[in-house]
Amino acid sequence: MAFNNSLTAVPVIDLSYRVFLVQVFVLVFLSINFFLIATFFMKHFFYTTMRYMLFAITLLSDSLFLLMTDTLLILSYFGFTIQVWLCVIIYIVLSLYTFVTPVTLTAMTLERYVAVCMPLRHGELCTTRCALHVILIIHSLSSIPCIVTLSIFFASVTRSLYTQGRVCSAEMFIFHSWQGHLRSAISQFYFLIMCIIIVFSYIKIMKAAKAASAENKKSTWKGLRTVVLHGFQLLLCLIQLWCPLIESAVLQINVMLFINVRYFNYIMFILAPRCLSPLIYGLRDETFFHALKYYALCGLYKNKPQV
Numbered sequence: 001m002a003f004n005n006s007l008t009a010v011p012v013i014d015l016s017y018r019v020f021l022v023q024v025f026v027l028v029f030l031s032i033n034f035f036l037i038a039t040f041f042m043k044h045f046f047y048t049t050m051r052y053m054l055f056a057i058t059l060l061s062d063s064l065f066l067l068m069t070d071t072l073l074i075l076s077y078f079g080f081t082i083q084v085w086l087c088v089i090i091y092i093v094l095s096l097y098t099f100v101t102p103v104t105l106t107a108m109t110l111e112r113y114v115a116v117c118m119p120l121r122h123g124e125l126c127t128t129r130c131a132l133h134v135i136l137i138i139h140s141l142s143s144i145p146c147i148v149t150l151s152i153f154f155a156s157v158t159r160s161l162y163t164q165g166r167v168c169s170a171e172m173f174i175f176h177s178w179q180g181h182l183r184s185a186i187s188q189f190y191f192l193i194m195c196i197i198i199v200f201s202y203i204k205i206m207k208a209a210k211a212a213s214a215e216n217k218k219s220t221w222k223g224l225r226t227v228v229l230h231g232f233q234l235l236l237c238l239i240q241l242w243c244p245l246i247e248s249a250v251l252q253i254n255v256m257l258f259i260n261v262r263y264f265n266y267i268m269f270i271l272a273p274r275c276l277s278p279l280i281y282g283l284r285d286e287t288f289f290h291a292l293k294y295y296a297l298c299g300l301y302k303n304k305p306q307v
Contacts, residue, residue, distance in 0.1 A: 018263055019077050025267070026070045029275050033063045039292050050131040051115075052288065054108045057135055061100045062274040068094055069270060072168055081165035088153075090168055092146055099142035099190065101274070102237040106194045107134055109230045113201040116224075117208050145186045149173055152182075180248070187242070198231045226284070229276070236273035243269060 037059050039046075046052040068090060075082070115122050156175045166172055174180055205224045243265045251258040283289055 019073065022070065022073060022266070022271075025271050026066050029066060029271065030063055032275075033059045035296070036292070037063070039288070039295050042295060043291055046288070046291070048128045050126040050128070050134070051108065051111050053128070053131045053135070054104055054111065055288075057138070058101055058104050058108075061097045061104065065094065065097045065101070066271070066274060069266075073266075076167055076169070079167065082168055083162065084164055084166055084172070085162040087166060087168035087172065088150070088162070091170065091173060092150070095146035095149065095170075096139070096142050098240070099145060100138060102190070102194060102234050103138045103142050105230050105234045105237065106197050107138060109198055109201045109227055109234075112226055112230075113204055116205050145183065145190075148186065149179070149183060152176075152179055191242075194234060198227070198234060202227050202231065229284075233273050233276045236269055236276075240265070240269040240273075 037056060040052060040056045040059070041047060047056070072090070072094075111126055114125055118125070150173070153173045153175070174183075202224070205227055209221050209224050243262075247258060247262055247265065250261045283292075
């Protein structure tokens with residue numbers, strides 16, 4: 001799961017530079033995300049428009065996820081232990097937000113599909129109220145894997161375990177081999193459904209782009225490119241769900257190889273996809289970009305965002 005990708009404690013001389021590099025990446029990403037979130041709340045238009053509301057959810061989700069996984073990385077690196085009850089709380093948050101980002105990206109793809117292929121119904125289907133319902137559905141769907149895992153965990157352990165000190169990781173919640181298979185099956189099911197939605201939206205928008213008139217082609221192709229970027233970002237997020245299986249297999253071969261693979265997975269499938277959100281909406285979206293530029297330059301940018 002999410003914090004499955006925290007590094008196992010090994011001698012300082014081996015991994016200190018890697019941990020330091022992660023701190024730099026996380027600090028940069030969090031700084032950018034916090035500035036984007038601040039810009040989002042500056043304008044009424046942003047927090048009453050579905051696509052920007054979903055964008056803000058990804059930013060908040062990614063920021064919380066990065067902050068907590070980085071904290072666990074540091075704790076694991078120095079071998080600190082925490083009581084199991086606290087680890088359960090951390091697991092709930094991280095397990096939830098492991099899925100919130102890819103599910104939200106899928107919802108954003110559907111919003112682009114409606115905007116391009118059903119423009120007359122876009123205003124009706126993508127209201128602020130509908131956006132709030134979608135956000136609730138996103139969190140409900142994302143909580144299912146966590147509920148399944150913890151239900152089995154609570155039924156398998158005694159009360160005394162909750163006060164014991166452990167290095168917090170997802171592996172401590174797996175007591176039976178079939179639990180790993182069940183977790184894998186749930187992840188693969190999510191993977192399949194999200195891929196189907198992305199491909200469906202891409203094909204429909206592609207057809208709309210070919211049939212669009214000259215004045216509509218630009219916005220249609222822009223929507224298509226957005227779906228492609230969402231698809232790539234979603235692919236990286238979904239590969240993350242497969243990482244525990246890969247790491248478990250590698251661990252049987254060689255410990256150092258396992259550490260190297262886990263570090264690569266953390267950089268490639270945890271950090272990388274979460275730095276793409278600012279690119280897709282923060283920089284490519286003209287309205288948000290002008291607002292971002294205006295506030296970044298402390299109001300000196302001559303074109304104040306009119307939203």
